[in-house]
Amino acid sequence: MIQRRFAPLALSLLAALAASAHADEVSVAVAANFTAPMQRIAAEFEKDSGHKAVLSFGATGKFYAQINNGAPFGILLAADDTTPAKLAQEGKGVAASRFTYAIGQLVLWSKQAGYVDDKGAVLKMGDYRHIAIANPKLAPYGLAAMETLKNLGLTDQVTPKIVQGENIGQTYQFAASGNAQLGFVALSQVMEDGKLREGSAWMVPSAMHEPIRQDAIVLSSAKDNAAATALMQYLQGDKARAIIRSYGYAF
Amino acid sequence: MSTSLLSPDDWAAIWLTLELASVTTALLLVLATPLAWWLAHTASRWRGPIGAVVTLPLVLPPTVIGFYLLVTMGPNGPVGQLTSALGLGYLPFTFAGLVVGSLVYSLPFAVQPLQRAFEGLGRRPLEVAATLGASRIDSFFSVALPLARPGFITAAVLTFAHTVGEFGIVLMLGGNIPSKTRVVSVQIYDHVEAMEYAQAHWLAGCMVVFAFVVLVALQWLQPRDRNNASPL
Numbered sequence: 001m002i003q004r005r006f007a008p009l010a011l012s013l014l015a016a017l018a019a020s021a022h023a024d025e026v027s028v029a030v031a032a033n034f035t036a037p038m039q040r041i042a043a044e045f046e047k048d049s050g051h052k053a054v055l056s057f058g059a060t061g062k063f064y065a066q067i068n069n070g071a072p073f074g075i076l077l078a079a080d081d082t083t084p085a086k087l088a089q090e091g092k093g094v095a096a097s098r099f100t101y102a103i104g105q106l107v108l109w110s111k112q113a114g115y116v117d118d119k120g121a122v123l124k125m126g127d128y129r130h131i132a133i134a135n136p137k138l139a140p141y142g143l144a145a146m147e148t149l150k151n152l153g154l155t156d157q158v159t160p161k162i163v164q165g166e167n168i169g170q171t172y173q174f175a176a177s178g179n180a181q182l183g184f185v186a187l188s189q190v191m192e193d194g195k196l197r198e199g200s201a202w203m204v205p206s207a208m209h210e211p212i213r214q215d216a217i218v219l220s221s222a223k224d225n226a227a228a229t230a231l232m233q234y235l236q237g238d239k240a241r242a243i244i245r246s247y248g249y250a251f
Numbered sequence: 252m253s254t255s256l257l258s259p260d261d262w263a264a265i266w267l268t269l270e271l272a273s274v275t276t277a278l279l280l281v282l283a284t285p286l287a288w289w290l291a292h293t294a295s296r297w298r299g300p301i302g303a304v305v306t307l308p309l310v311l312p313p314t315v316i317g318f319y320l321l322v323t324m325g326p327n328g329p330v331g332q333l334t335s336a337l338g339l340g341y342l343p344f345t346f347a348g349l350v351v352g353s354l355v356y357s358l359p360f361a362v363q364p365l366q367r368a369f370e371g372l373g374r375r376p377l378e379v380a381a382t383l384g385a386s387r388i389d390s391f392f393s394v395a396l397p398l399a400r401p402g403f404i405t406a407a408v409l410t411f412a413h414t415v416g417e418f419g420i421v422l423m424l425g426g427n428i429p430s431k432t433r434v435v436s437v438q439i440y441d442h443v444e445a446m447e448y449a450q451a452h453w454l455a456g457c458m459v460v461f462a463f464v465v466l467v468a469l470q471w472l473q474p475r476d477r478n479n480a481s482p483l
Contacts, residue, residue, distance in 0.1 A: 170423070177322050
């Protein structure tokens with residue numbers, strides 16, 4: 001993926017340098033669960049604004065450590081609301097720029113069609129051997145999954161079957177490769193254009209866990225970057241919101 | 252909880268890592284010996300391709316190996332279907348799965364020193380043994396193996412150390428299960444990601460000391476062994 005991104009990136013960098021001095025560029029650290037929608041939003045944004053958004057995908061905790069060590073990101077699209085708040089408090093982020101760009105939807109998903117029922121009873125009854133959950137220490141979707149299990153009174157029963165992904169992307173991989181029959185993943189990963197791409201799923205009711213508020217923040221180094229400001233506005237516009245909603249996020 | 256010492260979780264990861272490295276080293280020496288012997292002596296046209304396959308894990312990123320192992324050993328992969336048909340179940344998320352991954356990952360570190368050692372022997376010792384009436388098997392075990400001892404030491408130490416340091420494959424294949432698949436490298440990664448830097452430092456510091464000791468030990472062993480290895 002990195003290599004695939006690299007060549008077009010280098011080329012368009014050159015093109016950008018040659019063509020226009022007005023267009024700005026912003027590096028965006030994007031939470032793994034928001035990968036697919038952000039790729040589409042960034043493409044639209046570049047078309048509409050002429051600015052360039054260079055995307056990096058990964059775990060929010062890792063981005064925090066990298067930002068603390070001078071990583072040149074202009075914007076963080078976090079998987080939670082605590083990391084941007086912390087960055088704002090520590091003066092590494094622009095407090096006023098912070099807003100919730102999406103509220104994540106947790107889903108219990110299986111690659112097998114017809115395996116997950118629409119009430120999640122499969123958790124109790126299923127003869128599954130492994131269930132993939134993102135590391136609750138590191139990923140908000142993992143924490144929400146554990147809260148859901150606790151709410152259902154299934155923590156003890158399910159815990160021996162848990163395999164942990166280090167982020168929601170790896171968690172999805174465990175379930176998508178069929179090695180784990182079930183997985184608590186982000187709806188955005190299994191949904192496209194408002195439909196489930198494959199398999200079967202239970203949308204976990206939002207009352208089962210604390211809301212997965214995903215906040216964005218402009219980092220201090222980019223407070224004068226026109227592309228960063230424009231992208232933050234664009235994310236709150238109708239076009240971006242329609243894309244975000246089509247991946248199953250709420251606001 | 253104390254933040255300045257190794258936690259029970261850390262210790263569990265350390266023991267698991269040592270177990271994984273020991274099992275992998277033992278198995279790999281057994282598997283690599285005939286392979287290295289063949290590579291050292293064959294005139295087959297397959298020598299090149301097979302030698303390249305053995306070297307591949309040196310070149311490929313662990314994420315590539317881990318990803319393919321996850322897919323091929325899973326329910327939709329050929330290896331997964333084989334292990335399932337044999338009643339072994341599926342290997343990802345199990346200790347056995349990590350062993351298989353480590354065997355692949357550390358293969359060149361076992362084969363290459365052995366191959367060099369066997370090549371260094373040349374044909375003379377075996378020819379001498381044959382003129383004295385030793386069978387091929389006998390001369391392999393009584394002449395070639397003892398003479399190649401330095402190669403075995405290097406292969407064992409490198410395989411063990413390399414397996415201890417493995418990260419990408421166990422992360423992708425293991426599922427991070429405490430006491431089952433969560434090895435030291437993954438535990439350190441978790442500590443760092445969770446910003447538990449003190450714990451990360453302790454465990455990472457242990458790894459640095461371990462690696463240093465291993466490499467110094469290898470240097471001490473090697474010159475002496477090289478003298479032993481030139482027998483005639």
